[in-house]
Amino acid sequence: MATRSGQPHSPWLRRLVTLVVAFQVASFTGATVAFADTVSATPTPTVEPSASDTPTPDPSPSETPSETPAPDPTPSDTTTPTPSDTTTPTPTDTATPTPSDTATPSPSGRTTSLIVKFAPGFSASDVTAAIANDGGTESSSIHALGLHVIDVPAADNGAILDAYRADSGVVSADRDRSRDAEAAPSDPSYGDQWSLSQIGWDNAYGSVTPAGTSTIAVLDTGVQSSDVSTIGGWSAFGSDPTNDPNGHGTWMASIAAAQTDNGSGIAGVAYDGVNVMPVQVLDANGTGQDSDIINGVVYATDHGANVVLMSFSNPGYSQALQDAVDYAWSHGVVVVAATGNDGVSTPTYPAGDAKVMGVSATDRSDGLASFSNFGADTFIAAPGVGIAADNAGGEVSTISGTSASAAEVAGAAAFLQANDPSASNAVIVGRLAESTDAAGTSDQTGNGRLNLSRALGDTSSNGVTPVGAPGGGPFEGPYVADAKLNGTIQGQNNPACVSPSPCPWQTTNLNGWSELQTAPLRLDFAGGQAGSTSNTFTISIDHSNGQTAGLESLTNFATSPNVSLAGGIPGGITFSTSSGGDIWNYTFTASISNNLEGFVSFNTRLRAGAHAFSGASLQVKTSGSGTLSFTKPGAAPGTPDLTLTKTALTAVGPGQVLTYTLSYRNLATGTNNATGVQ
DSSP: OBOTTSSBOOGGGOEEEOOOBBTBOOOOSSSOOOOOOEEOSSOOOOOOOOTTTSOOOOSOOOSSOOSSOOOOOOGGGSOOOOGGGOOOOOGGGOBOOOOOSSOOOOOTTOEEEEEEEEOTTOOHHHHHHHHHHHOOEEEEEEGGGTEEEEEEEGGGHHHHHHHHHHOTTEEEEEEOOOOOTTOOOOOTTGGGOHHHHHTTHHHHTTTOOOSSOEEEEEEESOOOOTTBOBOOOEETTSSOTTOOSSSHHHHHHHHHHBOOSSSSSOOOSSOSSEEEEEEEOSOTTSEEEHHHHHHHHHHHHHTTOSEEEEOOOBSSOOHHHHHHHHHHHHTTOEEEEEOOSSOOOSOOBTTTSTTEEEEEEEOTTSSBOTTOOOSTTOOEEEEOSSEEEEOTTSOEEEEESHHHHHHHHHHHHHHHHHHOTTOOHHHHHHHHHHTOBOOSOHHHHTTOBOOHHHHHHOOOOOOOOOOOTTTOOOOOOSOOOSOBOOOEEEEOOSSOOSSSSSOOOBSSEEOSOOTTOEEEEEEEEOSOOTTOBOEEEEEEEEOEETTEEOBOOOEEEEEOTTEEETTOTTTTOEEEEEGGGTEEEEEEEEEEOSSSOEEEEEEEEBOTTGGGOSSSEEEEEETTTEEEEEEOOOOOSSOTTEEEEEEOOSOOOTTOOOEEEEEEEETTTEEEEEEEEO
């Protein structure tokens, strides 16, 4: 495979090829990446790249990237890849955009309004100077409150709003929102956005106003929409990143953060307080290189992005790309990527990289979408079937794929960051993970399906860092509402197993134990119970049956790191007896802090004489958490069950005769006494 200066391709300069183009599937040599989107079947006008929009490939490759990344070479510049280097596009990779019935192209000159209050004592000339400096044109004022209504270009709304909020002479600045009795946004295609209610967006909209702002860097084909508030931007091809000759980047940006309640297009997941930074790393054909993507991640990080969205996938791992992700994460950036649309469990990248939230797609019934990838690279899921998105230049399409799902998660992450600017990237990831709704299996949806409303209400400071492939996780969700912690009593057979390791814990019969041996037991709490309420458990053991011995007391209580007992150990453990002292009870209240498996462990010892216990077994019971049965043990060698008790006067004088009684009791056969004179 040739590169830019004829030198062999280094692994991290693999070509990343997007396969979503209107009415065609483009196949390129080298390792390919597929956009995860299918669009409805009727064509809509698309933005065709002009000569200036389409970068001209440089036939002279180089072994390392130039300081200014050049566009990817055309297929004729490359050699035929080996099968392991190429992914085969599936039918879901074909895009055929459909115009919305309600959407109309927005004029490029559309404006929105801000409401700004300047500091007391500001003169009219001061106000005029501030507006000239910060941007916009004053259209009216509310003198009684000292408010000024300022018109600004819709596309620059976020950047200008930030400028006013940063102005020391400004007391407050906010968007001039429209409101109505139904509290539903005025965006024409809002009625088609079924996924918003699915993720709890309707519960947040109108009730949660972000305390600050945040920025999503959309690493894609550009962002071209007056319905999206853009800020800054960069192109690997030296072109304008606010021009999107492909359309995919605009879809992603609008799903994540389209301006809401503005009478245009769709409503974004991040409906307020979030700007989009267009970072163009894929050309008009949806083709790019790792080097351009890496440069894009670094650019976004260095220029203040809070979230990086990469809605493309490739099965080839790149250490250089992982290094870029590490750089972003170390600077507080949340990184989100699509898992892909091949319907397989093979990890893809960057979704499978550590510190990346890989996103799979779900359908209306919360099942895994038929096309969605899944597996160790999946950290979370979001709706990805029939998702409304703004087209570049206007109108609306309906798309399907994990790209759309990733855009929703990125929008949610950015909105959480705007709502709580002090939260770290790990805390934002943790809140998203532990607030999900149950959907599919952890292999299919990771922590579960996105729930924006619940995540906004989560004040946890639990930081979570995605592990990535091959391990996956950590698994903090799905959220368990009003459920008590559940446990299962478990024990080990004797002797320990040879394989597997560790030996499996038993939940019914315990075999191989003898008198005077100590057996390990535990109350096990299965994973996935974060958010459950604490529960009280009582462990009851067969201590005796009249004169016949059973099990000794429970000892050596301990817990896993994520489990705690109210009152601690031993203070939180209450002892009692029942059945005339035959049953010994140990009661405690336990809670768990995350979705990992946890336990309370303890030991018991089989008493001397337990071989004569009536019944078939000795039991350890828990109310609602199962019963363990020790198969009746054999007698221990010798006479370990013989006990002696001597009773007599406590003191005698010289020459006095002491009469004492010596009692010996065989726990298995009964009691005998002997009296002697000493």
